[in-house]
Amino acid sequence: xxxxxxxxxxxANDDLAAMVRAKFEEYxxxxxxxxxxxGSGKTSLIETTLSHLKAEFRFGVIEGDPDTTRDAxxxxxxxxxxxxxxxxxxxxxxxxxVWRTLDNFNLHNLQIIxxxxxxxxxxxxxxxxxxxxxxxxVSVPEGHDKPIKYxxxxxxxxxxxxxxxxxLPYIDFDEAQFTADIKALNPDMRIIRMSCRTxxxxxxxxxxxxxxxx
Amino acid sequence: xxxxxxxQALMDKxxxxxxxxxxxxxxxxxxxxxELQHIVPDILEFAFEVMAKGTIAETADLVWDVxxxxxxCQQCHTEFEPHDVFWVCPQCExxxxxxxxxxxxxxxxxTFVDPAGEL
Numbered sequence: 216x217x218x219x220x221x222x223x224x225x226x227a228n229d230d231l232a233a234m235v236r237a238k239f240e241e242y243x244x245x246x247x248x249x250x251x252x253x254g255s256g257k258t259s260l261i262e263t264t265l266s267h268l269k270a271e272f273r274f275g276v277i278e279g280d281p282d283t284t285r286d287a288x289x290x291x292x293x294x295x296x297x298x299x300x301x302x303x304x305x306x307x308x309x310x311x312x313v314w315r316t317l318d319n320f321n322l323h324n325l326q327i328i329x330x331x332x333x334x335x336x337x338x339x340x341x342x343x344x345x346x347x348x349x350x351x352x353v354s355v356p357e358g359h360d361k362p363i364k365y366x367x368x369x370x371x372x373x374x375x376x377x378x379x380x381x382x383l384p385y386i387d388f389d390e391a392q393f394t395a396d397i398k399a400l401n402p403d404m405r406i407i408r409m410s411c412r413t414x415x416x417x418x419x420x421x422x423x424x425x426x427x428x429x
Numbered sequence: 430x431x432x433x434x435x436x437q438a439l440m441d442k443x444x445x446x447x448x449x450x451x452x453x454x455x456x457x458x459x460x461x462x463x464e465l466q467h468i469v470p471d472i473l474e475f476a477f478e479v480m481a482k483g484t485i486a487e488t489a490d491l492v493w494d495v496x497x498x499x500x501x502c503q504q505c506h507t508e509f510e511p512h513d514v515f516w517v518c519p520q521c522e523x524x525x526x527x528x529x530x531x532x533x534x535x536x537x538x539x540t541f542v543d544p545a546g547e548l
Contacts, residue, residue: 217457217540218450224438224460224534306430337467338431366514367465370525399515399524 228342231310235317235345242322245427246330248346250368252361253334255354256378258286259411260420261329265293267421272428275320275328279308286331296320307338310345326428336365348427354379355386359393362400369400374407374423381410432468435534436476440484442536447485452541455486459538460493463531498531 223229239246249257258278265274276297278286287299298319300312313330320328330346332339351372353361356379362369369375375397383390397404407423409416443458462468477491501508502518503526511517515524 216452216543217538218446219538220442220446220536221538222442222536224435224442224536227438227441305434307434309434335430338434341431341466342434363514367467396515402523402525 225341228310231314232343232345235310235314236347237345238317238322239328239345239347242325243429244322244325245327245348245424246344246346247327247424248330248332248339248344248349249352250332250336250339250349250372251334251352251354252336252357255334255352255357256411257331257334257352258289260352260376260378261290261331262293263411263417264329264421264424265290265295267417268424269293269295271425272326273324275325277308277313277316277328277330279312279331279333281305281333296325302333306333306335307342308332308344309342313344327424336361336368340365340368340371348373351375352378353393355382355388359389359396362393362396366400369397369404372401372404374405376420377406377408379410379412380408380415381413430472432472433476433480435466435468436473436480439536440480440486443486443539444484446539447541450541453485453544454542455489455539456542457490457492457540458486458536459540460491461496461533461535461537462493463496463533464498465528465532466534468534494537496530496533499529500526501529502526 251257261276274295276290276295278297278299279302280286281302281304284299287297290297298316300316330344349372351368394406397406407416407419409420443455447455481487497510499508500511500516502523504523505521507518507520508529509519516526517524
């Protein structure tokens with residue numbers, strides 16, 4: 216006997232993501248989902264952000280990693296509430312993990328929650344976390360072909376950060392091609408060029424975040 | 430690796446539906462998988478094998494139809510099946526657009542073993 220079902224398999228995740236999104240809206244919180252390959256500088260980006268803006272805005276951070284609490288320890292030094300999610304080898308965060316984590320925060324007291332996804336350009340893209348904005352982070356040493364090789368991230372992200380631009384003189388990175396490919400995938404995509412090391416582009420990034428907070 | 434998460438969600442739903450209908454054994458699970466899901470068939474099948482073990486779906490067949498990508502051009506609204514990663518519209522040659530199909534991962538149907546056939 217065949218039973219017709221027609222069920223979206225990720226509906227459970229989508230429903231939880233909608234709950235996270237509603238919670239963010241209820242408390243007026245901006246949720247940022249950072250997606251990148253491992254080593255692109257997501258945690259450094261968070262550190263840079265907190266060092267400039269923690270006096271002005273109230274942040275919370277959710278760190279996703281397969282193992283260790285290293286990133287959470289780095290972020291905790293800034294005196295902001297941080298929760299580490301260890302996925303026990305899992306390659307991406309899902310909405311249920313974020314939803315459960317929200318209990319660890321005093322949401323009344325927060326304006327921005329930064330979610331650092333597990334470093335991976337494929338799997339995190341398929342799972343809505345309820346974020347307000349999705350941010351793709353690519354660093355120069357990864358090569359200019361990342362957008363065309365991982366198009367789904369760049370089709371769904373709201374912003375791309377090209378990080379570690381201080382390394383451009385040393386690496387064969389075709390920035391014109393990188394930009395052209397992103398614009399072809401997503402004509403409305405804004406790209407911020409930055410280096411957490413030299414501080415170049417940081418002001419533009421901070422201004423972008425400030426513009427999101429009501 | 431997202432195949433494992435999808436498979437876990439699929440198994441949960443399958444067992445839930447079997448319980449609702451009072452069926453003890455699954456014969457076949459049929460899916461619709463969009464090309465944009467970037468599913469590796471071998472990984473999906475292996476995930477099924479691992480996760481179905483010891484469940485009512487242990488001996489079931491997993492089958493699926495691949496759903497091709499269909500894009501609606503954001504400029505001229507032509508619907509087309511893209512031939513490259515940039516989704517260039519064959520009418521107006523602009524790129525990008527709205528996904529009309531090809532991003533789904535849908536449990537279409539479950540076939541349960543007919544208790545009479547078991548005899």
